[in-house]
Amino acid sequence: MSASTEALRAEGIVKTFGHVTALDGVSMHVARGEMLGILGDNGAGKSTLMKILTGYHRPTSGQMFVNGAPVSLGSVDHARTFGIECVYQDLALVNGLSIYHNLFLNREILRPGPFRLLDHRAMRRHAEAALADIGVNIPSVDLEVGALSGGQRQAIAVARAVASNARILLLDEPLAAMGAREAGLIIGLIERLKARGDIAIVMIAHNYAQTLEICDRVMLMQHGEVTFESRAAETSPTELLEIVRREYRAARVG
Amino acid sequence: MAAEKTAAAGGPAQAGPRSGLFGRLHDFLLRPEASVIVVAVILVIYFQFTNVNFLTNANLETLSQFIAAPVIIACGEIMLLICREIDLSVGQVFALAPFVMERAYDIGLPVVPAIVAALLVCALIGYVIGLITIRLSVPSFITTLGMLFLITGVTLTISRGFPANTPGGKLLTNIMGNWGYAEMVWALGIVVVMHIVLRHTRWGLHTIATGGNVVAAAESGIDCDRIRMGNFILTSTLGGFAGLLEAFRIGSTDPLAGGSNIMFLGVASGVIGGTAIAGGTGTIIGGLVGGIVLGVLQDGFTLQGINAFTFDIIIGAAILLAMVANIHLARLRGAGQG
Ligand SMILES: Nc1ncnc2c1ncn2[C@@H]1O[C@H](COP(=O)(O)OP(=O)(O)OP(=O)(O)O)[C@@H](O)[C@H]1O
Numbered sequence A: 001m002s003a004s005t006e007a008l009r010a011e012g013i014v015k016t017f018g019h020v021t022a023l024d025g026v027s028m029h030v031a032r033g034e035m036l037g038i039l040g041d042n043g044a045g046k047s048t049l050m051k052i053l054t055g056y057h058r059p060t061s062g063q064m065f066v067n068g069a070p071v072s073l074g075s076v077d078h079a080r081t082f083g084i085e086c087v088y089q090d091l092a093l094v095n096g097l098s099i100y101h102n103l104f105l106n107r108e109i110l111r112p113g114p115f116r117l118l119d120h121r122a123m124r125r126h127a128e129a130a131l132a133d134i135g136v137n138i139p140s141v142d143l144e145v146g147a148l149s150g151g152q153r154q155a156i157a158v159a160r161a162v163a164s165n166a167r168i169l170l171l172d173e174p175l176a177a178m179g180a181r182e183a184g185l186i187i188g189l190i191e192r193l194k195a196r197g198d199i200a201i202v203m204i205a206h207n208y209a210q211t212l213e214i215c216d217r218v219m220l221m222q223h224g225e226v227t228f229e230s231r232a233a234e235t236s237p238t239e240l241l242e243i244v245r246r247e248y249r250a251a252r253v254g
Numbered sequence B: 001m002a003a004e005k006t007a008a009a010g011g012p013a014q015a016g017p018r019s020g021l022f023g024r025l026h027d028f029l030l031r032p033e034a035s036v037i038v039v040a041v042i043l044v045i046y047f048q049f050t051n052v053n054f055l056t057n058a059n060l061e062t063l064s065q066f067i068a069a070p071v072i073i074a075c076g077e078i079m080l081l082i083c084r085e086i087d088l089s090v091g092q093v094f095a096l097a098p099f100v101m102e103r104a105y106d107i108g109l110p111v112v113p114a115i116v117a118a119l120l121v122c123a124l125i126g127y128v129i130g131l132i133t134i135r136l137s138v139p140s141f142i143t144t145l146g147m148l149f150l151i152t153g154v155t156l157t158i159s160r161g162f163p164a165n166t167p168g169g170k171l172l173t174n175i176m177g178n179w180g181y182a183e184m185v186w187a188l189g190i191v192v193v194m195h196i197v198l199r200h201t202r203w204g205l206h207t208i209a210t211g212g213n214v215v216a217a218a219e220s221g222i223d224c225d226r227i228r229m230g231n232f233i234l235t236s237t238l239g240g241f242a243g244l245l246e247a248f249r250i251g252s253t254d255p256l257a258g259g260s261n262i263m264f265l266g267v268a269s270g271v272i273g274g275t276a277i278a279g280g281t282g283t284i285i286g287g288l289v290g291g292i293v294l295g296v297l298q299d300g301f302t303l304q305g306i307n308a309f310t311f312d313i314i315i316g317a318a319i320l321l322a323m324v325a326n327i328h329l330a331r332l333r334g335a336g337q338g
């Protein structure tokens, strides 16, 4: 976990939407085998930061580095060439499509031959394997995603990011809609990935205690800025809550 | 874990292909095209029993000529409807294309290049519609409403308001629509290709994703603007091609051919066939059968001597009925799978 294994770094990221400044000079970094937790109020800019890291949004200013080299991500596909995969907060699922089509959306398996036809059968097979891997209860990969429960949908989104060989895995509240058992499964899955040592993971969450438990390092974001950063072992939910309250008051007064 | 999986697999919510005659029938009835296929079969049987001339070669030829153009247009409109767009001007492109071909022929191009030139102009119109809709964020309903008037004006200008004769030798003219079933053969070929595009290519899947959830599609890295642009170009080009076929069949072109009437027939074919106006789902096969239903109704009632006014009432009612049936069958489908 030394600086030489750094997978992703962002420096001075600013993002404005019209008059709204969603990110006001945010810097972050994460190393291979490390898991960074991002905590913070609603509207703090956490998801916006994620979407910049995935190439979905272009930053207004600031610089990103992948494996130490400066990059300017032009699109989601471009970010994916660096192994950046994301479970978006809205899950990025298309309700009218089957589970297996969603799992392979924009990374479809094609049949050999000049016509580049979809290989539905291979996608079904891989989808079944990927879901069995996670162990989340889903009756059939033929079901439309719209027919699934919130937690099942979240499991599909996680399975998609994990099955795509992510080297930098971004998770935007991946446990929000999950039952206790399923959350346990996903956490187990994340910990297995972490144990492999070659994947960098960034997770946004709202549960302080849980985040401190599974992450190596945590970062607090408020009103578009990073207000606190610490190794998980060196802080506590009480301290984090204290800082959030203080910063919130300071922002109100200032 | 294993126990859970077995329980889930044996549970009532299981989907996927069923076996046995009733299982297959059940699967078929859950398809979005199912209701319109049933309706088409009933109509054909009804008209055959009430009119001996219905299933004769001469009448089938007439029928096929009525069906072909709306079906070709439906193939484009269905792709657009799936990605939440529409093209109201395709009927005007239908009328313009033959004149572009004739003018190109007049200035010295051989017939085939003249046809290609006409199709390129149609594609360009689709591109312009796409640019205005996507870059300037104008709803395509408005963009193409404007284009509808604009293209009518252009067609009337370059035709000076007069019909023109189609160029070309006998073989080409026959292939391009003059032989009785030529138009229908083209239409069926386009249906097959577009069905494959929609169900078995990334383009089709991404079109469905764009219409189903544009944010999700973009977050997955799909270039939704490119998908929409491509489908605008496709629809205009197909509209122009249908217009060319019609011109070659008749041997001359009327500047007021096609128009909004043929556009509405195309859209109605798609919608009757099970394509949702709200986007995200659609079927090309359904569009074909929808076109057949409209054609059979028109032709059958004409044979029975029902007058044009009554006919419009019946068509209108049929479209409403088909929509209601589709919405309710979709709900049944949802219940059957959920
Ligand atoms: N596409 C957009 N257009 C305009 N404003 C946006 C857009 N996306 C985000 N914002 C604004 O940026 C700010 C940060 O939003 P963001 O979604 O990043 O917050 P968040 O930290 O993820 O919050 P939450 O915990 O509620 O998910 C908000 O004020 C939001 O309104």
Ligand SMILES: [Mg+2]
Pocket: A046, A047, A048, A089, A172
């Ligand atoms: Mg968020």
